[in-house]
Amino acid sequence: xxxxxxxxxFESNTEDLRTRVIRMTANLAHRGPDAWGTYLSRDIALGHxxxxxxxxxxxxxxxxxxxxxxxxxxxVYNYIELREELEQLGIVFTxxxxxxxxxxxxxxxxxxxxxxxxxxxxxxxxDKNNRRLIAARDxxxxxxxxxxKWKGAWYFASEMKAFDSLPGYRREYDVQHLFxxxxxxxxxxxxxxxxxxxxxxxxxxxxxxxxxxxxxxxFYSLGCLRQETLASFDEAxxxxxxxxxxxxxxxxxxxxxxxxxxSGGIDSSVLALLTSQVMGERFKSFSVTFGDPDFDESxxxxxxxxxxxxxxxxxxxxxxxVSENFLEVVRHAERPLFxxxxxxxxxxxxxxxxxxxxxxxxxxxxxxxxxxxxxxxELKLLQFWARSPQSAVRPLLIKRLYPHLRHYADxxxxxxxxxxxxxxxxxxxxxxxxxxxxxxxxxxxxxxLNKERGIKFNQDDLIDKVKATFPxxxxxxxxxxxxxxxxxxxxxxxxxxxxxxxxMALGHGIEGRFPFLDHRIVEQTFxxxxxxKLNGFSQKHILRSAFRGLIPASIIDxxxxxxxxxxxxxxxxxxxxxPLVEQFLSPEMIREYGVFDERFTARFLRRFxxxxxxxxxxxxxxxxxxxxxxxxxxxxxxxxxxxxxDERQRIVDITENCAV
Amino acid sequence: MITDQEVEKKLVAFxxxxxxxxxxxxxxxxSLVDQGVIDSIGLVEISAFMEQEFDIKVAEEDMNRKNFGxxxxxxxxxxxxxxxxxxxxxxx
Numbered sequence: 001x002x003x004x005x006x007x008x009x010f011e012s013n014t015e016d017l018r019t020r021v022i023r024m025t026a027n028l029a030h031r032g033p034d035a036w037g038t039y040l041s042r043d044i045a046l047g048h049x050x051x052x053x054x055x056x057x058x059x060x061x062x063x064x065x066x067x068x069x070x071x072x073x074x075x076v077y078n079y080i081e082l083r084e085e086l087e088q089l090g091i092v093f094t095x096x097x098x099x100x101x102x103x104x105x106x107x108x109x110x111x112x113x114x115x116x117x118x119x120x121x122x123x124x125x126x127d128k129n130n131r132r133l134i135a136a137r138d139x140x141x142x143x144x145x146x147x148x149k150w151k152g153a154w155y156f157a158s159e160m161k162a163f164d165s166l167p168g169y170r171r172e173y174d175v176q177h178l179f180x181x182x183x184x185x186x187x188x189x190x191x192x193x194x195x196x197x198x199x200x201x202x203x204x205x206x207x208x209x210x211x212x213x214x215x216x217x218x219f220y221s222l223g224c225l226r227q228e229t230l231a232s233f234d235e236a237x238x239x240x241x242x243x244x245x246x247x248x249x250x251x252x253x254x255x256x257x258x259x260x261x262x263s264g265g266i267d268s269s270v271l272a273l274l275t276s277q278v279m280g281e282r283f284k285s286f287s288v289t290f291g292d293p294d295f296d297e298s299x300x301x302x303x304x305x306x307x308x309x310x311x312x313x314x315x316x317x318x319x320x321x322v323s324e325n326f327l328e329v330v331r332h333a334e335r336p337l338f339x340x341x342x343x344x345x346x347x348x349x350x351x352x353x354x355x356x357x358x359x360x361x362x363x364x365x366x367x368x369x370x371x372x373x374x375x376x377x378e379l380k381l382l383q384f385w386a387r388s389p390q391s392a393v394r395p396l397l398i399k400r401l402y403p404h405l406r407h408y409a410d411x412x413x414x415x416x417x418x419x420x421x422x423x424x425x426x427x428x429x430x431x432x433x434x435x436x437x438x439x440x441x442x443x444x445x446x447x448x449l450n451k452e453r454g455i456k457f458n459q460d461d462l463i464d465k466v467k468a469t470f471p472x473x474x475x476x477x478x479x480x481x482x483x484x485x486x487x488x489x490x491x492x493x494x495x496x497x498x499x500x501x502x503x504m505a506l507g508h509g510i511e512g513r514f515p516f517l518d519h520r521i522v523e524q525t526f527x528x529x530x531x532x533k534l535n536g537f538s539q540k541h542i543l544r545s546a547f548r549g550l551i552p553a554s555i556i557d558x559x560x561x562x563x564x565x566x567x568x569x570x571x572x573x574x575x576x577x578x579p580l581v582e583q584f585l586s587p588e589m590i591r592e593y594g595v596f597d598e599r600f601t602a603r604f605l606r607r608f609x610x611x612x613x614x615x616x617x618x619x620x621x622x623x624x625x626x627x628x629x630x631x632x633x634x635x636x637x638x639x640x641x642x643x644x645x646d647e648r649q650r651i652v653d654i655t656e657n658c659a660v
Numbered sequence: 661m662i663t664d665q666e667v668e669k670k671l672v673a674f675x676x677x678x679x680x681x682x683x684x685x686x687x688x689x690x691s692l693v694d695q696g697v698i699d700s701i702g703l704v705e706i707s708a709f710m711e712q713e714f715d716i717k718v719a720e721e722d723m724n725r726k727n728f729g730x731x732x733x734x735x736x737x738x739x740x741x742x743x744x745x746x747x748x749x750x751x752x
Binding site: 414418444448604 | 676677678679680681682685691693694695696697699700701702703704707719720721722723724725728
């Protein structure tokens, strides 16, 4: 895995261009600590920080081949098969890397190459003959790529902190986008929370030819490969097993050892089993454990470790670990967070690194594609209840929504929970599907923002903006399929794969690989009837059925516990905010940054000092983590760290056609 | 006897302090959930506040939109429940 940077249409002297691209690349060095290199030509520069995984001796970057140069971050797992196809067409290869395959696939197949790639990637490709630059990103946004137009030039980078190195530039929030990020857990389309900075959207590539806005092409959207399926449940089960095994097989392609993350849940346990079967040898597994038993899953982890016989390592997390590492975690995440769960994963990637592993298999996205989230259950319940709103029996299902949350199980509070959900009976089937509840809960952030910034919440405007991102046949999908699209474009892309995924793993130079995001699996499971995935309230039903008897029953049948870490409990101790909170949410700092409302913040903190036994809910946790991380992210934007590169690790230094 | 105005004042103060809104930032005749002022736990907190502050009982059958659908409706509910409480105290 790597960090990439690029500059296009920068009209100045070569030395300035060189300095800029080196400084940008330096700020990405944590993503690729093994080597670095640059390519410079007239008004174009590419930079690359490399984490060596495939073809360790030859796969240096930026890589040049005839008319193309590429700075590439990621893995195309089917590169061996693609290479064979290209060789049959007479293409000659000089390395054994997937980077060269990607470049030559584009040379031969042009924009049709993207649909052939199975993997996770972001790259910047310079087409010398046509003098155009192509910026592309994988289907689901596993690997990041940001773009900024600044003083007439285009800048590209894996992480926005690379832009902080540009003379005279300072990252500033776009407060409206910040609010939308707060409501949805992601910005919409190509927006980011910062002014001027866009993201290349997952499943698209952009072509830059000059100072004008790029041409954006979409090569993938959810459901585009969907085929009506007649597979019976049993056939589908077999199919899922086979597809997952193949996805794991492809993701074990690596010239360095591969380890895995084991959470104790069904997803990672299934992958651990398949990894063990495909690899046929002992591998290293890694887990997070918590001092607080409310979050700890180590008994399930240990059960799976004994079952597969892996060499296991665990990172133990307590309240102090969360608060002590939060500053650094937000520096890597670069945007506001909603939970502290990225912190343990940041420390886990450190542990992985210390154990000489660079690549880990991990279970993300199963909850999205197999309807494992509670939002699917909530929608199903509302749909069922809405067909007979007067029914006294139908809403009783509420009690089964969140068995791990006290106020759902409490019979006394049932009436209130019913009252709460009743308010969604009229709106749940609007285009925001499961997001309606998230947005309603997160609207509290409207009151948190500085009133002078003039942020207003208009649900209709938000719906219109989100609707503009829908695939063509969205309206023909089931409500749960629509919810899958929304979960994948908000929570998965904007938080799980980025703030909690890529940034936390690459913070310590670790590459995550995601078998559930093999697009063949995503598309095939999308085609199946909803009931294969959510059967009654049985979530990920088909996965449970397919692996019953193959992994311990206690893991198959355990109640779902969302992966979480202590939020408020880590930051408010005995009714008193920890120093980090006191500093960043102090009236002085709130006033200085001007993002949040002083009175709101003071009241919010007072709420916990006055009542130590206060029952803390989703919203309080989320609000505190959002306020604190938003302040810290802005602190890093204003006080960026500039890293420097070791000249001895420079392996590529190409300069051509430059006026010296 | 406590008046509507007193109940409303206390209830609004509780909502403002606990859900970090200003008194003029939300509508007293619309659902607090709809307006994004409270989440599901917020309903639990308000219900506990009612019981404690106004010494009334909130039974499961009372937990409906008629009683909890807006600040105004909550005020009316508290007044009704208080009157019941006073009546039963007199009868005893």
